[in-house]
Amino acid sequence: MTIKDFDGILVHIGGFGRYQMVLFLVNCLVNTFFAFVYYGQMFMTLTPPHWCTPPPHLQKLNLTEEELKELTIPRDASTGEFLHCTMYNVDFNEVVRTNTSWPNVSWPTTSCIHGWNYNYSLYYPTITSQLDWVCDNDWRPALSQSLFFVGSLVASPVLGWAADKWGRLPVIVLTNMIGCVAGIASAFCTSFASFTAFRFIVGMTYDTHYMATYILLLEYVSSQYRTIMANVPIMLFLTTAMCAMPWMAMGIANWSTFAVVIHAPQAISFLFLWLIPESARWLLGQGRVKDTIKILKKAAKVNRKPLTPEVIQEFEAYGTKQARTDHHKTASVLDLLRRPRLRLRFVVLCIMWMVITVAYDGHMRNTEHIGSNVFTTFCIAGFVELPADFLTMVAVEKVGRRHTTVFTLVVSGLVSFVVAALPPGHTMTIMWMAVMGRFMITMAINVGMQYPVEVLPTVARGSCSGAIHTLGHVSVFASPYIVYLTKYGHYLPYVILGALTVGGGLVCLVLPETLNQNLPDTLEDGEKFFSDQSFFYDPCTRRRSKGTLREEDDSSKEDDSPKEDETVRDAEDGDPRTNEMLCFTKAPKEQNISPCQERCHTPVNDDNSQALTSEDARQT
Numbered sequence: 107m108t109i110k111d112f113d114g115i116l117v118h119i120g121g122f123g124r125y126q127m128v129l130f131l132v133n134c135l136v137n138t139f140f141a142f143v144y145y146g147q148m149f150m151t152l153t154p155p156h157w158c159t160p161p162p163h164l165q166k167l168n169l170t171e172e173e174l175k176e177l178t179i180p181r182d183a184s185t186g187e188f189l190h191c192t193m194y195n196v197d198f199n200e201v202v203r204t205n206t207s208w209p210n211v212s213w214p215t216t217s218c219i220h221g222w223n224y225n226y227s228l229y230y231p232t233i234t235s236q237l238d239w240v241c242d243n244d245w246r247p248a249l250s251q252s253l254f255f256v257g258s259l260v261a262s263p264v265l266g267w268a269a270d271k272w273g274r275l276p277v278i279v280l281t282n283m284i285g286c287v288a289g290i291a292s293a294f295c296t297s298f299a300s301f302t303a304f305r306f307i308v309g310m311t312y313d314t315h316y317m318a319t320y321i322l323l324l325e326y327v328s329s330q331y332r333t334i335m336a337n338v339p340i341m342l343f344l345t346t347a348m349c350a351m352p353w354m355a356m357g358i359a360n361w362s363t364f365a366v367v368i369h370a371p372q373a374i375s376f377l378f379l380w381l382i383p384e385s386a387r388w389l390l391g392q393g394r395v396k397d398t399i400k401i402l403k404k405a406a407k408v409n410r411k412p413l414t415p416e417v418i419q420e421f422e423a424y425g426t427k428q429a430r431t432d433h434h435k436t437a438s439v440l441d442l443l444r445r446p447r448l449r450l451r452f453v454v455l456c457i458m459w460m461v462i463t464v465a466y467d468g469h470m471r472n473t474e475h476i477g478s479n480v481f482t483t484f485c486i487a488g489f490v491e492l493p494a495d496f497l498t499m500v501a502v503e504k505v506g507r508r509h510t511t512v513f514t515l516v517v518s519g520l521v522s523f524v525v526a527a528l529p530p531g532h533t534m535t536i537m538w539m540a541v542m543g544r545f546m547i548t549m550a551i552n553v554g555m556q557y558p559v560e561v562l563p564t565v566a567r568g569s570c571s572g573a574i575h576t577l578g579h580v581s582v583f584a585s586p587y588i589v590y591l592t593k594y595g596h597y598l599p600y601v602i603l604g605a606l607t608v609g610g611g612l613v614c615l616v617l618p619e620t621l622n623q624n625l626p627d628t629l630e631d632g633e634k635f636f637s638d639q640s641f642f643y644d645p646c647t648r649r650r651s652k653g654t655l656r657e658e659d660d661s662s663k664e665d666d667s668p669k670e671d672e673t674v675r676d677a678e679d680g681d682p683r684t685n686e687m688l689c690f691t692k693a694p695k696e697q698n699i700s701p702c703q704e705r706c707h708t709p710v711n712d713d714n715s716q717a718l719t720s721e722d723a724r725q726t
Contacts, residue, residue, distance in 0.1 A: 113328070114424075118417045119402050121328025122335075123409030129323045130335055132382050134343040135374070136282075140316040141347035142368035143285060143308060147254060148471060149355040150292075150365055151247040152480065154229035156240055158193035158218035167202055177201070177208055180215060185530065191218060191241035217241070228479065230359035233301060244593065248586035250302045251471075257309030259579040265314040274322045274385045275378065281315035282375035289369025293362040308369075313579075315375075325387045326405070341495040348488030352481035395425035439573050442562075445633045452570060454617055455558050458511065459574045460581035461610030462547065462554045465518065467585040468603050469544045472592070483537055487544045494548035502553055506621040507560070508614065511553045515611030518546035522604030526597035536596075543600075547607065560620040563632035 120126070160178040169177065177198060179188045194209060195216040201208050224235045233239070239246040269277040285308050292304035320336065327335045351368075358364045383405075389398040399418060406413035443449045473484045501510040521543040528536050562570045591598040618636030626632040 115402060115417075115421050116326075116328050118411060118413055119406040120409030120411045121326075122331040123405075123411070125405040125408040126323075126327050126331075126335070128408075129326055129382055130339070132378065133319055133323045133335075134339045136278075136316055136319040137339045137344040138347045139282065139372055139375075140312065141344045142351065142371075143289065143312045145348060145351055145470065146355075146364070146368040147251060147305065147308075148484075149351065150232060150361045151234050151239075151251065152229060152232045152361075153234045153240060153244070153247070154232065155225040156190055156222045156235070157188050158191070159220040159223050160193070161198065161220055164198055167199075169202075180209065180211065180213075192216070193218060228481075230356065230361070232361040233295070236361070237296070237298065239298070245590065246298050248590045250298070250305055251586045252583045253302050254305045254309035254312075255579050255582050257306040257311075258313045259576060259583075261310035262313055262576060262579065265310075265318075269314070269318055273388055274318050275382065278315055278318045278322070279375050279378050281311035281318070282372045282378075285311035285315060286369050286372035286375075289372070290366050293365035293369075313575075322382070322385050325385050326383075337495060337499065341492055345488060345491045345495075348491065349485050351488075352484045356481050390425050395422055398425060439570055441629060442570055442632070445629060448563075448629065448632050451561055451617060452574075454613055455561060456574050456577050458557070458610060458614050458617070459554055459578045461515065461606050462551050463578040464581040464585050464588070465515075465603050465607050465610075466547050466551050467582045468588050468599060469540070469547055471585060471589045472540070472599050473544075483541075486537075487541050490541055490545045491548050494545050495552060498549045498552040501549070502556070502621070506619045507553055507557055508617050508619045511550060511557065511614045511617070512611045514546045514550040514553070515607045515614065518543045518550065519604040519606070519608030519611065521546065522600040522607065526600035526604065530596050540600075543603075550607075557617070557620070561618060561626075561632075561636075563626040563629055563635075 157175060157179050160174045164174060164178070175188055178193050180192055180194060181188055192215045194213045196213050218241060222235075222238060222240060224231075229235075234247055237246075265277055265281065288304045288307035288311075292301055292308065295301035295304060323335060354367065355361075355364050358367060383401045384397075386398045386401050389401070399422060402421070403413060403418075439452075442452055470487070473480060473487050498510070505513075521539055525536055525539045525543065528539070530536075558571050558574055588599050588602050591602070620636070626635040
């Protein structure tokens with residue numbers, strides 16, 4: 107029987123063909139949806155430059171806008187910029203009439219009792235300016251964005267269960283459609299309560315509709331192509347959507363229209379019911395063998411692969427056997443926590459992912475407060491995702507997972523401390539250092555997505571990865587409030603992000619290195635695997651040392667010394683297939699016997715320098 111697992115059928119239907127390319131294109135589309143939904147809310151709640159509206163009766167004084175600001179708005183003593191939430195509280199008519207010198211820093215001040223004026227020369231009307239979520243109400247944008255992640259925290263476990271209960275495809279379509287309707291509805295909200303409620307619903311769907319599609323694609327692709335199929339949509343389409351989004355928002359120039367534009371494309375997901383298949387692996391796990399075979403026949407036809415009746419019969423026998431047996435036992439988080447080594451690694455993985463997610467989201471959101479142009483800064487920060495993704499793929503294979511994780515987190519934290527130490531006036535320096543920090547944390551999040559899969563045993567990989575992901579949603583709830591601290595000092599968010607990432611990076615030193623290591627399957631494997639690694643284990647040094655030893659062994663052999671062919675060493679290890687081949691090896695120069703003859707203790711005449719024939723070798 108040639109089909110021993112599901113991957114065996116991919117050889118017959120094609121593991122990387124036209125059928126998979128349809129799923130690949132759908133995944134590219136969903137990556138675009140994800141970028142719009144996740145990052146788009148930032149451009150709905152941007153806070154344009156603002157200041158207090160002067161008293162209405164001052165319009166009769168025929169002063170320009172700048173003169174009115176100079177008359178009514180105090181300046182910050184350190185930066186010289188106009189304050190956003192304070193105005194002078196004097197009789198301005200009397201000041202102008204008597205030609206009193208103005209402004210006078212000793213004048214009493216008050217809050218913006220007449221409302222606010224907004225500068226739309228670079229920005230556009232957002233819900234923040236429309237509903238005046240500034241000054242005493244400036245906590246509202248941060249709370250609305252935090253509750254977006256609470257929605258995901260609440261719904262992800264339920265939708266994950268639904269995907270296992272009813273299938274991947276219904277959940278993909280359902281979450282996209284709900285996100286589409288709620289996102290468009292949020293564009294017409296006129297109150298904080300309604301806007302927050304609809305963003306909460308959108309948050310319930312955004313993570314699941316992305317991950318379910320990601321998993322569905324990988325379940326149909328051969329193992330040698332999974333890295334490409336998984337990473338190319340992220341590197342190209344998600345990054346492109348990120349870079350295009352600020353210019354879309356600026357071109358549309360209205361938050362409500364922008365919300366409709368970024369959420370309406372999700373309605374296309376309704377066509378997925380006819381365009382993409384249900385997960386064949388999930389169907390097989392449900393015992394629906396005939397439905398699985400129906401999909402596999404279609405995949406083979408699209409990929410132009412001959413699927414013979416014999417192969418179908420073999421797969422049907424395999425599927426029937428799978429349906430009758432229950433050898434795919436699973437373990438819960440509690441089972442894993444009962445084992446000391448696995449417990450330590452699980453806790454560290456949780457800390458790692460929580461630190462990475464809050465830092466990544468914090469760096470992304472804080473682009474609003476760095477640079478003179480938030481749209482340019484966000485575009486540049488988004489573009490760095492592309493080289494960061496490529497560099498991560500190289501780094502994890504060259505220097506290992508642990509070193510890459512620790513290095514990127516610690517460097518990102520140190521860069522954050524540098525940004526915090528820079529004076530606010532160094533705009534360009536702050537912007538480029540912040541982009542560098544974003545680059546490093548992007549690398550960290552790429553490794554962080556892969557690390558738990560390789561450390562956790564197979565039987566607990568799904569449930570424990572889900573628990574780690576959920577804790578990430580809990581931590582990212584804090585990121586809008588970390589960014590909110592900018593109102594008390596530009597350095598505060600970077601001090602917090604720096605402390606978190608440096609500390610998180612140092613904690614990751616206790617994780618095992620999984621480069622070139624077999625992955626654990628059972629809980630016992632997980633407890634024993636990687637246990638032989640020391641704290642200073644370095645896969646690169648080990649790899650180099652092995653290469654050096656091989657070079658030294660080769661160089662220590664002089665040209666006139668006996669040379670042992672590779673097949674000789676294989677034979678010494680007991681490989682019977684190489685014994686015949688030994689007789690064809692060249693005899694050593696100083697000894698007129700062949701390795702085969704020496705091994706078989708066969709005497710050779712002094713003048714005999716020819717190799718034995720294969721028949722002689724077999725007789726010997």
